Amino acid sequence: MTETEMIARAKQVFDVEIEGLKRTRDSLDDSFVAAIRLMRDCVAHDGLVVVTGVGKNLHVAEKMSAIFASTGTRSIVLNPVQAMHGDLGMVSSRDLLIALSFSGESEEVVRLIPAIRRHGLKVVSLTGHPDSTLAKLSDLHLAIPCGKEACPFGMAPTNSVTATLAMGDALAMVMIDAQKFSLADYAANHPAGAIGRALVLKVTDIMRTGDRLAKVAPTVTVMEAVMAMTKAQGGAAVVADAAGKLLGIFTDGDFRRVMSLGGNNRMVEWSNGRMEAVVDCPPSAVLSKPVSEVMTASPLFVKDDTYAAELLKIFERKRIDDLPVCDGAGRVVGMVDIQDLPKMKVM
Secondary structure (H helix, E strand, O other), X not given: OOHHHHHHHHHHHHHHHHHHHHHHHHXXXXXXHHHHHHHHHHHHOOOOEEEEOOOHHHHHHHHHHHHHHHOOOOEXXXXXXXXXXXXXXXXXOOOEEEEEOOOOOOHHHHHHHHHHHHOOXXXXXXXXXXXXXXXXXXXXXXXXXXXXXXXXXXXXXXXXXXXXXXXXXXXXXXXXXXXXXXXXXXXXXXXXXXXXHHHHOEHHHHOEOHHHOOEEOOOOEHHHHHHHHHHHOOOEEEEEOOOOEEEEEEEHXXXXXXXXXXXXXXXXXXXXXXXXXXXXXOHHHHHHOEHHHOOEEOOOOEEOOOEHHHXXXXXXXXXXXXXXXXXXXXXXXXXXXXXXXXXXXXO
């Protein structure tokens, strides 16, 4: 098999699964809405969404249950074999069963349904065959009409697994909106790792304050602003009025710009952060100009109750290195330097 043939075959797998996802997406109808309503009712009565499957679908069930649990829908996985040997004691009539079987004929899952019903649970099945035994035994059926498997023998679960996983993700994400599950709720379920830190930490836990914050008045010179940045070991100085209100920001990039534009012994005249003219001027004159004339006025800032996760999005979207932090009255209370984020293990 040549390298070209390998790549072509791999692309064919992607094409089959992309088409399967489209077919499954386009099949969504009132049954999906009804499934969400059953899940909401289950959660409202302190029940668990119990997910089951056998073989590869047991792995899918584990992933589906995990995404449910982490996004506000309490969930467990039930192995259908172990369920028939005592694990049925894990469920109650408040719960809802989601049963996975692409064929709809998996013996272990089909045998489980009557026992589940005796415990008072409703059953939602996800299969590729609406006329299957499992579909007929269920209260509600969600179709997975993804088409053929990507396997050349039509046997190994590939396309069907991808489509079933996507259906589980769709259920979980709609439940987030339906339950008004917030970022704070998500953070409470993810206390560990970089994701957890980014969700739990707020900007006040990360920002520079005190001696590490270069905060200057608009009347100070460029030289004084640079000295303040050096003392704070930062790459920017925030410019604030006597009441502490944010007026602008002056970065080391701004400094290099005003020193370099115009060539030898020439300087750019700035007004509120905008270039007005290029004039003859010795380098020393640049350093003696008020920082208010070369700062970036009305800069982007974040409030002091912002989560680190939102902070990361701003840095990535705006491609900036420094971000002032203000309180509700617009007073400067700190500064976040992007170099501090890896130290806090949030990126």
